[in-house]
Amino acid sequence: MSQPQYPTPVLTLNNLTVSYRQHPALQHISGQLLQGSLTAVVGPNGAGKSTLLKSIAGILHGQAYAPTGSLPPVQLHLPQQAVAYLPQQSELDRSFPMDVRDCVLLGLWGRTGAWGTATAAMLSQVAHALHTVGLQGFERRTVGSLSTGQLQRVLFARLMVQDAPLILLDEPFNAVDAKTTHSLLALVQRWHLQGRTVLAVLHDDAVVHAHFPHTLLLARTCIAWGPTAQVLTPDHWARARAMAEAWDEQAALCTV
């Protein structure tokens, strides 16, 4: 008799709360990401979307905790190395003197080691990834000389070689033209079909409706999380915007 197939969680959030210097940025987020799911994270500016991704990627500069309960606030059911993270471009130092090939090779860091040499197989993986994103021949260009869209393609090539089961994308299509967005969305779709789990911060509801079956709507707390059509309703957005209007960046420090 065959066993029933239960969806496997790759990530559980247990009452995740994050504060930066005692100012809360996220509060009481609980839920699970199931293996192979494709989920958008949306919400007003300052809603805590990037904070959520950084908490999962393990690169948070704030404090993450669970105010109640004994479980860890972010429970990855995968090793941390199994998580690939694409930061917002504004967080990258483009003046760093690195060429495109080395930038993509960083995705293989775990296999080359800090001072390791890239093998012919690795270089061929890099060439293949650059070809897939339409940047063959760009290997020796410095990252600082690329347009925003070209750099985003390079970073997607890096994610490809990283070959991670959980992929976090922070505003992957920001300042990227429609043609590039279209080809990067095709890559996201391919990752989804390969069974990878993808969580992406997005600002364009039309893109979310068209390509992301699940959505988490954040306004420092969870407004709704589930099938996209049930989450992106006018009522939910009105609640999220009303909460955003009430945020006070100068509020007194939380001492609880």
Ligand SMILES: Nc1ncnc2c1ncn2[C@@H]1O[C@H](COP(=O)(O)OP(=O)(O)OP(=O)(O)O)[C@@H](O)[C@H]1O
């Ligand atoms: N390193 C930090 N130090 C102090 N406060 C921070 C830090 N990072 C974020 N914040 C604050 O936390 C809150 C949530 O920020 P976050 O960047 O996570 O929101 P977001 O939803 O990604 O916003 P946006 O849509 O504008 O990118 C904001 O009030 C922000 O100012």
